[in-house]
Amino acid sequence: MKLYSTNNHDLNVDFATAVFNSMPLDKGLYMPVHIPELDQEFINHIDKFTLSQIAYKVASVLMKDTIPLEDLHSIIDDAINFEAPVVELGRDTYVLELFHGPSLAFKDFGARFMSRIMGYFLKDNEKMLDVLVATSGDTGGAVALGFLNVPNTRVTILYPKGKVSEIQELQLCTNGDNIHAIEVDGTFDDCQALVKQAFADEDLNGKLRLTSANSINISRLIPQTFYYFNAYAQLKRQGKSDVVFAVPSGNFGNIGAGLLAYKMGLPVKQFIAATNANDTVPRFLDTGVYETRPSVQTYANAMDVGAPSNWVRIMDFFKEDEAALKQIVKSKSYTDEQTLRAIKDIFETYDYVACPHTAIAWLALKEYQKDNSGSTGVFLSTAHACKFPDIFPEEIKARIEIPEQVAELSKKEKLATHLDTSFESFKAYLNRY
């Protein structure tokens, strides 16, 4: 597997280089030079396979020349050890539950796979790997658990002070060992900008071996394709086709992975990128003007991203054909008021508790289905509702089951360093390592 930069198509690096660099120096993002398609025979019979068999098939088609297949097999078995069920809620309405991993968010797919991939390549390397990650809520917790106690790694998580839920904050700040948290007096975009600036800083790179666990890293996207194929397999078992995926979207890594799966041959009728008030992409698709804005705080905090990193990847997938991009990707944004209404509607209609991110995806799906009947609608549930207890009306809150790992969190002590948004402060912090 070779990769180029979205800013330089002549660049050609191997997978391990792309994983550890995270971002090319030209500040583009790495993309596979060749996106292989799965054979039609496999797609036709995909309903016969389990999630881990599908994951292995997809990963081996992409990475067979990179990691011996036996090792890839063990990495997948170890990383993807939880389910991603598609649950039928109503006629042509399915929810793909992606919150059954240890941090209760879809980010576990990416974070667990990435930590094992890095651990695999690091084996003979003596130098400590510094993993930097910016989070608006869910990525940080997944990365913390994914890398906890991985030898030769140290993780630094930056999160916007007061803008993540209490449970999310505890997931980031209570791990100790090789996991360090920094609460930044700013937004997620400030955190993401600090991380990207660190990669471009010569002094820091001379001293530390930096890498990123955000979805700018290509190794985060690959495992997220697995659950799209697996969702399709589950629907096929029920005789369903014409699948529409409504995807909660913030940094656009999730839908980016869906589009990678599509390019690899997954039959999809439509993707809908559903956003909160941070509507950079829906505005772009409506007007043709790509204008990022500072992120605004919403109930769906993990999607509070004003400058979505992965949009350049999505543009790159369709570089010669913007019309094709606009055909396969629709995008809609929703307010907090609509989100809250949707949480109640989902509860009343299906007796189902959806987190705010999930509710936004459902809104987008329902709006699409009004004008397009007959498709099989799947909205992605990216996080467990228990992570956002304060948002729900009492009646719904009472129905949320609290998983054991969350109950345990409240007994732990919060450990975080407080920083302003200046790069000097962040650099000084890293220089103390």
Ligand SMILES: N[C@@H](CCOP(=O)(O)O)C(=O)O
């Ligand atoms: N939604 C994210 C923001 C970071 O996005 P990522 O795609 O880089 O992980 C979060 O929950 O932190």
